[in-house]
Amino acid sequence: MLLIKNVFFNGKRRDILIEDNKIVKIGEVKREEEMEVIDGSKKIAIPGLINTHTHIPMTLFRGVADDLPLMEWLNNYIWPMEAKLNEEIVYYGTLLGCIEMIKTGTTTFNDMYFYLEGIAKAVEESGLRAFLAYGMIDLFDEERREKELKNAEKYIEYLNKLGCERIKPALGPHAPYTCSKELLAEVNKLAKKYSVPIHIHMNETLEEIKRVKELTGMKPFEYLNSFKFFDGVKVIAAHCVHLSDEEIKIIKEKRVNVSHNPISNLKLASGVAPIPKLLKEGINITLGTDGCGSNNNLNLFEEIKVCAILHKGVNLDPTLIKADEAFNFATINGAKALDINAGKLEEGALADIVLINKDNPTLQPLENISSHLVYSFNGFVDDVIIDGNVVMRDGKILTIDEEKVYEEAEKAYYRLKE
Amino acid sequence: MLLIKNVFFNGKRRDILIEDNKIVKIGEVKREEEMEVIDGSKKIAIPGLINTHTHIPMTLFRGVADDLPLMEWLNNYIWPMEAKLNEEIVYYGTLLGCIEMIKTGTTTFNDMYFYLEGIAKAVEESGLRAFLAYGMIDLFDEERREKELKNAEKYIEYLNKLGCERIKPALGPHAPYTCSKELLAEVNKLAKKYSVPIHIHMNETLEEIKRVKELTGMKPFEYLNSFKFFDGVKVIAAHCVHLSDEEIKIIKEKRVNVSHNPISNLKLASGVAPIPKLLKEGINITLGTDGCGSNNNLNLFEEIKVCAILHKGVNLDPTLIKADEAFNFATINGAKALDINAGKLEEGALADIVLINKDNPTLQPLENISSHLVYSFNGFVDDVIIDGNVVMRDGKILTIDEEKVYEEAEKAYYRLKE
Secondary structure (H helix, E strand, O other): OEEEEEEEEOOEEEEEEEEOOEEEEEEOOOOOOOOEEEEOOOEEEEEOEEEEEEOHHHHHHOOOOOOOOHHHHHHHHHHHHHOOOOHHHHHHHHHHHHHHHHHOOEEEEEEEEOOHHHHHHHHHHHOOEEEEEEEEOOOOOHHHHHHHHHHHHHHHHHHHHHOOOOEEEEEEEOOOOOOOHHHHHHHHHHHHHHOOOEEEEEOOOHHHHHHHHHHHOOOHHHHHHHOOOOOOOOEEEEEOOOOOHHHHHHHHHOOOEEEEOHHHHHHOOOOOOOHHHHHHOOOOEEEOOOOOOOOOOOOHHHHHHHHHHHHHHHHOOOOOOOHHHHHHHOOHHHHHHHOOOOOOOOOOOEOOEEEEEOOOHHHOOOOOHHHHHHHHHOOOOOEEEEOOEEEEEOOEEOOOOHHHHHHHHHHHHHHHHO | OEEEEEEEEOOEEEEEEEEOOEEEEEEOOOOOOOOEEEEOOOEEEEEOEEEEEEOHHHHHHOOOOOOOOHHHHHHHHHHHHHOOOOHHHHHHHHHHHHHHHHHOOEEEEEEEEOOHHHHHHHHHHHOOEEEEEEEEOOOOOHHHHHHHHHHHHHHHHHHHHHOOOOEEEEEEEOOOOOOOHHHHHHHHHHHHHHOOOEEEEEOOOHHHHHHHHHHHOOOHHHHHHHOOOOOOOOEEEEEOOOOOHHHHHHHHHOOOEEEEOHHHHHHOOOOOOOHHHHHHOOOOEEEOOOOOOOOOOOOHHHHHHHHHHHHHHHHOOOOOOOHHHHHHHOOHHHHHHHOOOOOOOOOOOEOOEEEEEOOOHHHOOOOOHHHHHHHHHOOOOOEEEEOOEEEEEOOEEOOOOHHHHHHHHHHHHHHHHO
């Protein structure tokens, strides 16, 4: 049993008792001998953050190329480097991402990439919670489609057999402009067969929407809905930057979860998603950082702040996206999208807990903490507990050898750049 | 003499030698006995950041009220609290701001506020470099005008007499919609008399521009230009969110320095300044955080990142505001606006230097550091040297008792809220 004693939480001091991987009591807890105790008296407790759209090994592409048109960035930098990836390189890239997520208070992430054995190995060691999807792209080629679907199914079975409670499989068809209708229809069936969520890129750029329209005569959400892609499954749609009213209706009716990635969308010049409009429809908004090729970090606190200020600024309305709403996007809404009992500090919930040292100038005066966490803090946290295990203590990660990962990540980077 | 040995700087390892308050050598320096030495082998050196628009004691208003319409925010929260300020409260609010700026790598700031004795005392103790202006508002009342001008002149003389090389006076007429033409004309004369810069809010909101147009028949820059406000003086104009082509021409011709405050402008829903357009005209763009009532922090790294991504996103052009440009806004351009030999690491420049520990996941792989500093780092720095003095060492501020300031800031906050 693990006891966090006397911690600030929702404006009061409380004790949080953890047994196995769950919060069993919040309130006053009598300290007993067999308990491991964390002194919370200088700390603020929040639920671990949930990042709903990542490509975690892309930490290795951080800063490789910025400020470029999308196709130049992909053709000249990202794709040539991705062609040289292997399980080992991806393993170190993932560990680097895990270090960053733990240090910035993220406890769960939803990922889409390749070489999932390397990713899963790193996640298992790190202590993080993750949904891992193999990214499928068939470019409308039948042979490639069969291969991709086989791979996806193979990885679902692999991850299920791993027996790590924190790692769950998902399905990752890349996007409607890179995946055939047949692939997408099959993904719907596989999602039902294995009871796994679908993670897909939707409506990120005006150009891709135009391409789908040319190919199918429909907008992307209309097109997918035409063959019941959203029916009977849980979908997390990343980006959703440009949406017609008809598409918003489909998102609402089919209960599609939106992963809003404001920083990536700004940096790649994709645009600004109509989040206030989606909120009015009661759509579940979550937050994602995207990969480090387009952000360039995994600090979800930045995403929370940018989300909270951006929509005010571009809509000239300071009352849009209140602090608590933005914080919920990164916690409880993410948990809802991934169907896990997390994103909140409550008895019975998963023990995914982050502690932040209050002796930080951005948290002073120590009032209005829920505002500070959104608009001011944006920094590094102190302790991270995931699934009941202490993963970081006073800024020191217990599960990963940080310095070794930095060295290996640098070596991997040079192998990719060769 | 202070020697920073073997530090990463512009992609190479160098030594930086400081004598008195200046950088005297960059390259290889033989260590001698009388030198104090900082081991730079795990660190990256950058010039200290320059924040060109702050209201530093407003740290005490952090998180007091967010997500509200401007007038409600001012009338119900900010103004009632400001009415209770005094020298002591302002002193602690300033110290709190100094802690935050030092920890996030800012070495110079340009401030406008009241109770300048309290501010100057805190800045002097902290070791920071600052330009301090008394914020003047006459609301077109003659009696108030005389009082404000007298105050401003009194503070210039007070600050000049202080004899602290790091603290310089400036003139702070609040804005064209709160200051009479007579006051503004007198400010131009005083700026020449004392050779001090003018710090003013310009074109922050559409509403205030409309008000100036109603009062004068002109847009704010046209109006000020009509009585030669910009002639023969150095002006730093904060915000500049909404500008006509005619006004941009005036900014260019009169060499007005723009302090771009993207986060405050988004959060208060003022809009997005036309920075790419101003850059095309060769106008000097600098960065400011504004006060903690509207940001809510003083971390200029956030401002750099938001600036670099925002204009790409809203203009749908990923090539706008490149990483180096955004970094220059926060360093060399700020120095140019304030006319100090800083914002760069060069022999002969002021020794305002920031060191960042490279063992940080957001800086890995340790390549493309100039990109990481803009798009990924956004965090806390390790060592800060200002005017040749070591102000922070390995994350510990040497000039201020942090814990005491947090306690006093909280007490001050409750006095303001009473």
